[in-house]
Amino acid sequence: MRVLILIVLVLSLWSCNSSEDRVFEAVSSNGLLKLNFNLSEDGKPYYLVTRNNKVVIDTSYLGFEFKNAPAFDKHFIIKKSETETHIESWEMPWGEQEIVENNYRELRVMLQEKVTPERFLNIIFRVYDDGVGLRYEFPKQARLSEVEITEEHTQFNLTQDFNTFWIPGDWDIYEHLYSTTKLSEIDALKYVGHVNLAQTYIPENAVNTPVTMVGEDGLHLSFHEAALVDYSGMTLKVDTKNLNLESHLVGSENTDYKVKRSLPFHTPWRTIQITDNAPDLIESKLIVNLNAPNKLGDVSWFKPMKYTGVWWEMHLGKSSWDYGMEMVDGQWKDTGKAHGRHGATTENVKRFIDFSAENNIGGVLVEGWNTGWERWIGFEDREGVFDFVTTYPDYDIDEVVRYGKEKGVDIIMHHETSAATETYEQQQDTAYALMQKYGMHAVKSGYVGKILPKGEYHHGQYMVNQYNNAAIKAANYQVAVNAHEPIKATGLRRTYPNIISREGLRGQEFNAWAEDGGNPPEHLPIVAFTRMLAGPIDFTPGIFNIKFDEYKKDNQVNTTLAQQLALYVVIYSPVQMAADLVEHYEANPEPLQFIKDVGVDWQTTKVLNGEVGDYVTIARKERLTNNWFLGSITDEHARTFEIDLNFLDANQEYEATIYRDGKDAHWNNNPLAIDIEKKTVNNSSKLTLVLAEGGGCAISIIKKE
Template sequence: MNKLLTLLFLAGTLLSCTEKSTVLTVSSPSGNNSIDFQVTDDGAPIYLVSHKDKVVIDTSSFGFDFKDQESIKNHLKITGSSTNTVNETWEMPWGEQKDVVNHYNELKVELEETQAPNRKINVYFRAYDDGIGFRYEFLPQQGIDSIIIVDENTEFQLTEDYTSFWIPGDWDIYEHLYNTSKVSEIDAIAKRNNADLAQSNIPENAVNTPVTMRSNSGLHLSFHEANLTDYAGMTLKVDNETLKLTSELVGSDRLGYKVKRALPFKTPWRTIQIADKATELIDSKLIVNLNEPNKIGDVSWFKPKKYVGIWWEMHIGKSTWDYAASQDMNSFTTDAKPHGKHGATTENTKHYIDFAAKNNITGVLVEGWNTGWEHWIGFEDREGVFDFITPYPDYDLEEVTRYGKEKGVELIMHHETSAAPRTYEQQLDTAYQLMHKLGIHSVKTGYVGKIIPKGEYHHGQWMVNHYRKVVETGAKYQVAVNAHEPIKATGLRRTYPNVIAREGLRGQEFNAWASDGGNPPEHLPIVAFTRMLAGPIDFTPGVFDIALPTKPNNQINTTLAQQLALYVVIYSPIQMACDLPENYENQPAFQFIRDVGVDWDKTVVLNGEVGDFVTIARKERETGNWFVGGITDENARDIDIDFEFLDDGVDYEAIIYKDAADANYKENPTAISIENIDVKKGSTLSVHLAEGGGFAISLIKKTKS
């Protein structure tokens, strides 16, 4: 009753305001989503969002607090407005699908203060059929060339106590496990002392985005941002009592503010994806559509690929990143005594290249190749530690590059910065020139540790600009960037298609060494409807030795069949077969990894519920073959597949990799069944998924005889 009275009161207030001020409205092309905007009697800007005539974001305000200026929060008037419609189709150079429809209606609102200094600000609202976005434009001010934002106060007033899938609003990492709770029960502070996350910083009860919510009626909302450019990342403060979310920007303790920008400028978009069912969230292209078109032109020099590499063997203790025992902090000496466990040797790299070449894998990642790994972590001052040009004595960069080209395999460079971005920036041009000279077109970057200089955070404006500088330098030298410990994806891949993937979540490596037992089975069925909405994920699937014999306290909490399914379910244009080559030998299930595509013409989400299960089908661009992947949480279930998505008049050979009858992620994770059947459009199939299980299907077009 109290909530009903509150809603009636707010509705009455809105109607009262409507009599005295103009209500401006913009609706999506189909009319299913709409945004109403006006200013109150005291000049406060307010908006609400409706979906199919039901309010989903109730009366909410916005404003800004500044250093050396009065806040903008009221005393505003509408001085003008205009509308615009865009309906275009643009082509992804690589992606989940080839053609993307960008169709929206836009409302631009011009606001001005009614008292001195009469500042002006514009607000842009865009209504899509899959959600809404809005952003602010700060206009020139007389006598002021820049502004310093202390806080942005954008509100999202929820209309019910949604079930929410969230991680804490950490200023440094996104590597927390997801929590499932009502909004009223979100407690990010309780996660502050999470084990295994030493660089974590959670200053208040806030969540990181994307944060996805489900109503009692099945409506889904996901809150995020798009086109994060020269601005601080946004977390969302949670008021457990009023169910209000409020933007909280990541700050800089070193500089004492959130954002400093020269005038004029536009902020990132604040976004809400709106879906009647969970699968529609994955279908949505709202985030990429709210970014600018391709700025760098042709990117055919980057080829989506599968890769193997010298990485997992370090996580399971077979080898190390460092070459020698601990030594003088100031420099690496070529006469340093090797300890004999270094993984990135010329010989070992050639072994991986040979394996890749014979298994339809076109990339090899090598971590630990360059000097500095003896001092990269655990030291307060990590400036100048890494040299991104100089290899260790047992690694011949030119030779392995030559050998790879001879075998049709391209190296993937690795640059771990140890969270010392100034050191990296000093070497960026030189390092990328070297890559360009060698014909290496992609790099995996890393930022493990607390950011240097002290007082900066991974998700603040200073680091947002660093990540962008890396991407722009990469474009200059035809280098694609896969960032680990990154700022979150916000659709920048449309503007800079050399942004190919990011980590930005609790990845596969946690299964190998996390003291809490690794990622639970529900983790990835949540990730598909949260983190994956932001953009491609370098999750590194493909573990076959699931028991992890060198790690007695850890194992992978999936079945083998689910590891295969992840190549389809968790999207990336680069997909790693992360296990050791010897663990793939004589394994019939490895055929799926040989066959599966990485670049898609079309994606169809067949079914799914957040945190429970999801099934996705994708059509490969080059071949027209289809691949299907399905995963479940800790609960076994049966999934019915309707092959209605297949092409008309084409027969397919379906190779089905599924959990064996006795499979179980805890007791019998590698039990797998493989069968072949013929299917065509309209065929159906029922598949059983074990606890923590999954299935993968290759649908290969049959040749007409």
């Protein structure tokens, strides 16, 4: 891991007097963004942000409410302030790019109450060229040793009625379709009790983050948080009348506070990405930069990979997770014998291993391998249900691992906790030790269902700690974690690079069984500029059998085949699933070639064009080969782009294989129409991309010797 700190310059200013004549500010290195901080007449802390001398975030107040203690929101004086210029570059062990620049100006303000009990609070701001981060620091102090936070009041006072891309502030799940409305028209409460969700709780007219906005003047904003550790997840309550957002922490039914911490500590960063255009939002590294450097050291034991697996076939109904469930007298019962539909059999997994080995795919995920699936469905008390080391009789884990090693294919473990956190916590060491024994370095974890213990929510402090502690413990066993039904990504992959990917959105599986028709064509062109800003997404692309009528006539994937290929470049993850069934790939060897070729670990990423919710085109350069891959997707509207390949190396020819929508392609009427063309290109070439409705284009650009 290479880290280079070029400049750190700190300037300290002391003040015990009024701050009325003092200016407390930090300006970005390019001079465009400026953050100002001060106190109101009654000592309320506030900040505002300008860009090009135009107010972006107007006067916005900061503070806390506590249980059994006076609020932290006024009667402050500024005791001291420090400013710092920080210029740094660091190396991603895996990621969208190899070297990340981390340049910011920091303003640290030390506050003290001027009334009893005269407590202390520090507020830190970091100003980047493309946004702002702010966090609170509770320093060690004699008059305060512990806080029970009932609410955090961090305001974002907006200056226009932005077009907003949002999902409701659900305390339990992020698996909602995005809505696109004016900020003043947000109504999150209309999504209460959504039919397609296993659990959901929406108590306020609030939105989850990242939430992205586009102004009439082309200004792009996205609000989120970074470095979420031992704290509650943040939603943003919406004041539709005054165009104001304010932090609203996820709570618990088991406590009358939302966060409990001993001093000293600091909160997560509250982040605002601010750009002139949509592509710069994706290229921003503000979220990951606001996290602490790598604490794990060498993680070369994790290898970014493509993988197949026993997964999609269960969503289609071809097979099942359980070994012996049958419908008896209108109820699911464990019959005690195999019903013949179990997916995770030795024979079936070997079939996936063979296919993966033949097609440059490094891993196979196996779901439904372990006992407990029969006792999960329909049971309120799920503690003690799953066993994370005991296999079903028809799955020989020793033979599967041996066969995979013979073929050069890794087995990816699956831990479905069913949200029974105490059971998983008790078994983690044993489960991770089993993985270490077999040389398994990646696990997909799941938390489907209402959290146990009852009264906790997926996004509260209790579960934030569950998710983070599971990953930190996994690192001790050289295990990387891909979490589903997770807490949101907040850039912790920098600090703990074994946190490789996660779900945290409405994924591909909704196309197989959702009652509302699945994910519409606009879904992923929104996701690229919202959820993907938070971090890697395990979306499971690559469905070739778009209609799957032989399994489910009322469901389908709402994209073209070419878009499914393009997703391997557009939607970033260091683990990318070839999610369809082996037989569907074997029937389509020509488009399969793109999945065989495409990389997963990148030296450079360039976002060539894009508009939030409409379309996006991304090119990525593979680390080991220096080959390039391009993906372009659109919503329900057909589009034509001219792409300049000037990002290619000079004096180098490449063979471009172009996988484009066929002439009459359409996401619903003709999704499988695809044309494949090869041509020689270089850095002076231009390509015209023609995308059908709900379509896309994928291009491999391979160096010629």
